[in-house]
Amino acid sequence: MPRAAAARRGTARPRTTYHHGNLRSALIDGASVLLERDGPLGVTLRGAARQAGVSQAAPYRHFPSKSALLAAVAEAGFEDLVRTMSRAARRHRASPTAAIEAMAQAIVRFAAEHPSRYRLMCGPAVRGRDHPALLRAAGAAWDVLMTSIRECQRAGRIRPGDPAQQGFVLWSTIHGLAVLVVDEQLPPAVLRAHSIEALAGYATAVVLAGLAPLAG
Amino acid sequence: MPRAAAARRGTARPRTTYHHGNLRSALIDGASVLLERDGPLGVTLRGAARQAGVSQAAPYRHFPSKSALLAAVAEAGFEDLVRTMSRAARRHRASPTAAIEAMAQAIVRFAAEHPSRYRLMCGPAVRGRDHPALLRAAGAAWDVLMTSIRECQRAGRIRPGDPAQQGFVLWSTIHGLAVLVVDEQLPPAVLRAHSIEALAGYATAVVLAGLAPLAG
DNA sequence: ACCTGAACACCGTTCAAGT
DNA sequence: ACCTGAACACCGTTCAAGT
Numbered sequence: 001m002p003r004a005a006a007a008r009r010g011t012a013r014p015r016t017t018y019h020h021g022n023l024r025s026a027l028i029d030g031a032s033v034l035l036e037r038d039g040p041l042g043v044t045l046r047g048a049a050r051q052a053g054v055s056q057a058a059p060y061r062h063f064p065s066k067s068a069l070l071a072a073v074a075e076a077g078f079e080d081l082v083r084t085m086s087r088a089a090r091r092h093r094a095s096p097t098a099a100i101e102a103m104a105q106a107i108v109r110f111a112a113e114h115p116s117r118y119r120l121m122c123g124p125a126v127r128g129r130d131h132p133a134l135l136r137a138a139g140a141a142w143d144v145l146m147t148s149i150r151e152c153q154r155a156g157r158i159r160p161g162d163p164a165q166q167g168f169v170l171w172s173t174i175h176g177l178a179v180l181v182v183d184e185q186l187p188p189a190v191l192r193a194h195s196i197e198a199l200a201g202y203a204t205a206v207v208l209a210g211l212a213p214l215a216g
Numbered sequence: 217m218p219r220a221a222a223a224r225r226g227t228a229r230p231r232t233t234y235h236h237g238n239l240r241s242a243l244i245d246g247a248s249v250l251l252e253r254d255g256p257l258g259v260t261l262r263g264a265a266r267q268a269g270v271s272q273a274a275p276y277r278h279f280p281s282k283s284a285l286l287a288a289v290a291e292a293g294f295e296d297l298v299r300t301m302s303r304a305a306r307r308h309r310a311s312p313t314a315a316i317e318a319m320a321q322a323i324v325r326f327a328a329e330h331p332s333r334y335r336l337m338c339g340p341a342v343r344g345r346d347h348p349a350l351l352r353a354a355g356a357a358w359d360v361l362m363t364s365i366r367e368c369q370r371a372g373r374i375r376p377g378d379p380a381q382q383g384f385v386l387w388s389t390i391h392g393l394a395v396l397v398v399d400e401q402l403p404p405a406v407l408r409a410h411s412i413e414a415l416a417g418y419a420t421a422v423v424l425a426g427l428a429p430l431a432g
Numbered sequence: 433a434c435c436t437g438a439a440c441a442c443c444g445t446t447c448a449a450g451t
Numbered sequence: 452a453c454c455t456g457a458a459c460a461c462c463g464t465t466c467a468a469g470t
Contacts, residue, residue, distance in 0.1 A: 023434085023435090039340065040340050041340070041341075044461090044462070044463090045462085045463065045464090046461085046462070046463080047462095054435075054436095055435065055437075056436090056437090056462095056463090056464095057435075057437080057438095057464085057465080057466085058434080058436080060463095060464075060465085061434060061435070062434095065463080066463065119339075119340050122395070122399055122401065123335070123339065123340070123399070124255065124256050124257070124332075124335050124339070124399070125257075127400065128399075128400065128401065129400060138401065139403075162409075164403060165409075165418065166422075168393075168396075168402060168403070168406050168415065168419075169389065169418065169419045169422045169423075171392070171396070172388075172389050172390075172392035172393040172396060172419055173385065173389040173392055173419075173423070174388075174392070175392045175395065175396065176387070176388035176389055176390070176391045176392020176393070176395065177388040177392070179338070179391065179392065179395050180384075180388060180391065183338055183339070183340070183343075184343065184344065185338065185344065185354065187358060187384070189380055190380050190381065190384050193378075193381075199384065202381065202385065203384075203385045203388055203389075205426075206382075206385045206423060206426035206427055207385075207389070207422060207423060208426070209425070209426035210421075210423055210424070210425035210426030210427075211422060211426075215431065239454090260442090260443070261443085261444065261445090262443070262444080263443095270454075270455095271454065271455050271456075272443095272444090272445095272455090272456090273445085273446080273447085273454075273455065273456080273457095274453080274454055274455080276444095276446085277452085277453060278453095281444080281445085282443095282444065282445090
């Protein structure tokens with residue numbers, strides 16, 4: 001952060017030198033600011049360059065296209081999400097089902113607090129196929145969930161079977177709820193009656209009940 | 217359709233007169249063509265005007281903004297989806313759970329066949345709050361699902377309780393799966409092993425099992 | 433090696449003017 | 452009443468040129 005360093009040293013020289021490879025992260029920060037402030041449609045390569053105090057053409061030294069910059073922002077979002085999920089799971093090491101419930105609530109809360117970011121992470125602006133690093137980051141979130149699924153199986157809380165097949169149902173439900181929240185598509189009556197944490201908890205409980213070992 | 221009428225009459229006059237209120241639907245058609253051909257980012261007000269053979273400013277006689285045009289396209293998409301869902305439900309009048317499974321498969325198939333359209337219907341380009349007609353169209357899809365949920369309750373296939381609370385779990389799961397398909401975010405291993413219809417069927421079965429009446 | 437300035441072909445939107 | 456043409460302020464992207 002040369003800007004902060006300059007301020008500390010009291011030099012008046014404006015941050016006209018973004019060498020040493022930090023323009024890349026400054027652009028990611030700039031795009032994130034625009035994303036949070038103006039929504040997905042307000043994110044602009046030129047705008048991110050302005051935020052970083054750099055010319056409109058400078059970003060092309062670090063990203064081949066706008067969508068590559070967006071992919072980097074999305075990637076950082078997934079890293080955030082994975083941290084949040086892991087933290088939630090760690091708080092419930094005793095019960096894998098409680099861990100899954102807490103993760104679901106963490107995901108939906110993340111989506112509700114950063115709707116534009118969540119949309120970008122999953123939306124059409126960035127197709128993972130074109131951005132391997134983004135795919136890896138998204139895969140890490142999936143892995144965290146899969147770990148808990150396997151623990152549930154070991155603990156006998158859900159029936160044996162292909163964990164991936166069970167996991168995608170849970171992932172669909174949680175992600176679907178998150179997307180509905182982000183897009184404000186939940187029926188207003190449902191939202192008035194329940195917090196999104198309660199909804200996430202209920203949805204998780206229903207799916208886990210549907211995956212429970214067959215009695216007898 | 218003056219174009220078709222003109223062709224029928226054999227007149228050579230190009231379609232320069234879009235009076236009588238049909239420019240509106242010609243613009244919706246034009247935007248739909250661009251959406252299908254170039255994806256969400258390729259839809260352009262000017263492009264839709266070109267498709268309709270009209271100047272760039274003409275759309276503003278019929279839509280106050282680009283997003284209003286997109287909302288009209290999304291609305292038509294929901295009408296399509298509702299028809300598809302209703303047809304699927306009608307084919308399984310004997311079993312409400314089978315009807316729900318068929319509806320889920322119809323929704324996911326719709327999403328897989330028209331990914332850009334599905335994204336537009338649920339995405340950030342159009343916020344329902346600003347477009348009441350779109351909200352109504354989306355509400356109709358929700359109503360179709362709710363009807364089947366209530367039938368399941370009456371038939372004793374799912375437990376008593378607030379149908380809206382049960383419905384949103386099912387909706388989250390189906391919509392979540394559809395969104396994962398559209399955004400190509402399902403783990404490749406899962407996709408290789410199962411058709412999307414099978415995945416939709418399995419997901420529906422899990423949720424319905426989780427909502428089943430408590431034994432005893 | 434990294435950035436700037438100017439340019440190109442596009443946008444959404446507005447507004448006078450045409451018929 | 453409905454549409455056109457020209458304009459404005461933006462985009463993403465490219466490319467010569469600067470240090």
